[in-house]
Amino acid sequence: MTIDAHCHYIPPAFLDLVRRDGARLGQCLEPGPGEGAATLAPSGLAVTPLFTDLDAQRAEMDASDVTVRVLSPPPQLFLYAVDAGAMAEACRVVNDATAEAVASANAKRAAAATADAEGEGVARFAAWALRPLQDPQGAAREAERAVRSLGMRGLYIGSNVNGRGLDAAELAPVWEAAERLDVPILVHPWEPAGADRLRDFHLTVLAGFLFDTTIQVVRLIFSGTLDRFPGLTFVLCHAGGYAIPLAGRIRRECAVTPSAAAALKAPLRDYLRRFAYDTIGLDAAYLRHVIETVGVDRFVLGSDRPFGLGDPDPVGSVRALDLPPADRDAIFAGNARRLLRLA
Numbered sequence: 309m310t311i312d313a314h315c316h317y318i319p320p321a322f323l324d325l326v327r328r329d330g331a332r333l334g335q336c337l338e339p340g341p342g343e344g345a346a347t348l349a350p351s352g353l354a355v356t357p358l359f360t361d362l363d364a365q366r367a368e369m370d371a372s373d374v375t376v377r378v379l380s381p382p383p384q385l386f387l388y389a390v391d392a393g394a395m396a397e398a399c400r401v402v403n404d405a406t407a408e409a410v411a412s413a414n415a416k417r418a419a420a421a422t423a424d425a426e427g428e429g430v431a432r433f434a435a436w437a438l439r440p441l442q443d444p445q446g447a448a449r450e451a452e453r454a455v456r457s458l459g460m461r462g463l464y465i466g467s468n469v470n471g472r473g474l475d476a477a478e479l480a481p482v483w484e485a486a487e488r489l490d491v492p493i494l495v496h497p498w499e500p501a502g503a504d505r506l507r508d509f510h511l512t513v514l515a516g517f518l519f520d521t522t523i524q525v526v527r528l529i530f531s532g533t534l535d536r537f538p539g540l541t542f543v544l545c546h547a548g549g550y551a552i553p554l555a556g557r558i559r560r561e562c563a564v565t566p567s568a569a570a571a572l573k574a575p576l577r578d579y580l581r582r583f584a585y586d587t588i589g590l591d592a593a594y595l596r597h598v599i600e601t602v603g604v605d606r607f608v609l610g611s612d613r614p615f616g617l618g619d620p621d622p623v624g625s626v627r628a629l630d631l632p633p634a635d636r637d638a639i640f641a642g643n644a645r646r647l648l649r650l651a
Contacts, residue, residue: 309375309376309430309640309641310373310374310375310376310609310622310623310640310641311374311375311376311377311378311608311609311640311641311644311645311648311650312369312374312376312377312378312609312610312611312613312622313378313494313543313586313608313609313610313644313647313648314378314380314494314496314543314545314586314588314608314609314610314611314612314618315365315377315378315379315380315610315611315612315613315614315618316359316379316380316381316382316612316613316614316615317359317360317362317365317379317380317381317406317409317435318355318359318360318381318382318385319360319401319402319405319406319408319409320360320405321401321402321404321405322381322385322398322401322402322405323337323346323355323360325397325398325401326348329394332390332391332394333387333390333394333395333398334350334387334389334390335348335349335350335387336348336349337349337355340354341354342354342356345357348384351384353382353384356614358613358614359382359614362409362410362413362433363413365377365613365614366413366432368613369432372611372620372621372622372623372624373623374609374611374622374623375430375432375641376430376431376432376433376434376641376650377432377433377434378433378434378435378436378461378462378644378648379406379410379433379434379435379436380435380436380438380464380494380496381402381406381438381464382615383466383496383497383498384498385398385402385438386438386441386465386466386498388440388441388442388466388469388470389442389470390442392440392442392443392446395440395442395443396440396443396446396450398438398440399437399438399439399440399450400450402438403435403437403438403450403453403454403458403460404458406435406460407435407454407458407459407460409433410433410434410435413432413433414431414432414433417430417431417432431651434460434461434648434650435460435461436460436461436462436463436464436494437450437451437454437455437458437460437462437463437464438450438464439451439454439463439464439465439482441465441466441469441479441482442469442470444478444479444480444481444482445481447481447482447485448481448482448484448485451463451482451485451486451489451491452485452488452489455489455491456489461491461648461649461650462491462492462493462494462543462647462648463482463486463491463492463493463494464493464494464496465482465493465494465495465496466495466496466497466498466499467495467496467497467498467500467517467520467521467523467524468498468499468500468501468520468524471499471501473523473524473527473531474495474524474527474528474533474542475524475527475528475531475533483533483536483537483540484537486537486539486540487537487539487540490539491648492541492542492543492584492647492648493540493541493542493543494542494543494545495521495524495542495543495544495545496545497516497517497518497520497521497545497546497549498517498520499520500512500516500517500519500520501516501519501520501523502516502519503516513617517546517549518546518549518550519549519550520549521544521545521546521548521549521550521551522548522549522550522551522554525544525548525549525551525580525583526551526554526558528542529571529572529576529579530568530571530572531571532571532573534579534582535573540582541582541583541584541647542582542583542584543583543584543585543586543608543647544583544584544585544586545586545588545610545612546586546588546589546610546612547585547586547587547588547589547594547595547598548583548585548598551580551583552580552597552598552601552602553597555576555577555580555601558576559576562576577601577602580601580602581602581603581606583602583606584606584607584608584643584647585598585602585606585607585608586607586608586609586610587607587608587609587610587619587622587625587626587639588610588611588612588618588619588622589625590619590625592625592628592629595625595629596629599629599631604631604635604638604639605638605643606643607638607639607643608639608643608644608647609622609623609626609639609640609641609644610622623640626639626640
């Protein structure tokens with residue numbers, strides 16, 4: 309079994325909401341590019357059928373040896389700058405429609421397995437829940453609803469909220485809800501710091517996203533947020549950005565600056581192991597370094613599909629690391645099954 313914990317899906321119901329009430333969300337749909345596609349403006353996201361059709365996703369999964377995908381919306385749906393009420397409605401629509409699509413696809417799979425004596429009845433999809441973080445209390449309520457009523461496996465957030473770090477005091481209700489529900493939080497970068505200097509050469513996605521994740525790791529550690537909420541597990545996209553290569557510099561800063569050292573209540577590696585990481589390092593040597601630093605038990609498979617900059621063959625990337633079979637299988641599925649409580 310293999311479980312892709314970082315991949316994206318847009319329920320058609322969200323596109324219907326944009327067509328109906330896009331002005332409140334600051335969104336609209338434009339034609340193309342390509343047959344059957346539309347563009348979500350102003351982000352420019354090309355909404356191809358692979359984003360909206362789970363049958364198409366299942367065919368891609370079969371071709372790449374992925375058994376299960378845990379779906380999250382693309383980060384273009386965070387919409388933290390819009391009215392909180394409008395975002396709350398969008399979250400309900402996305403979560404309800406995604407949960408319904410997952411249940412329908414899994415039921416279809418189970419029926420096919422029953423009809424075929426040699427079929428495998430493994431559920432093919434699960435989902436992360438989107439929340440309106442510009443309203444932390446509302447985000448906490450939606451987390452409760454999505455997990456308890458819809459069966460979603462974890463919570464999905466951006467790497468900042470309108471420029472505010474994840475250590476912001478007003479986000480405490482969100483972290484309290486995650487601890488209460490005992491679910492992980494997938495952190496996806498979006499609207500990175502220094503956006504005015506990232507407009508050229510594809511720098512936003514090449515570097516800005518990874519730097520923004522790195523900034524939030526440091527903020528969560530030094531602010532004491534991880535100490536105040538010991539039950540939290542943040543899952544970091546793109547192998548944690550550059551947080552792990554920064555570890556030596558963090559240790560040196562603590563060695564020469566007493567206030568930095570005083571902020572850490574435990575060894576740095578203990579904090580880095582409070583996070584989980586996906587495998588989208590896109591470089592075998594780099595990925596080995598991150599795994600060796602935090603431990604194989606902190607890793608889940610990730611592809612970032614349908615985005616092209618993700619890993620088109622996450623299973624092959626892990627196989628290329630030549631890990632012991634038990635470690636390989638933990639990354640393929642064991643860690644995600646434990647973290648997300650998947651049967």
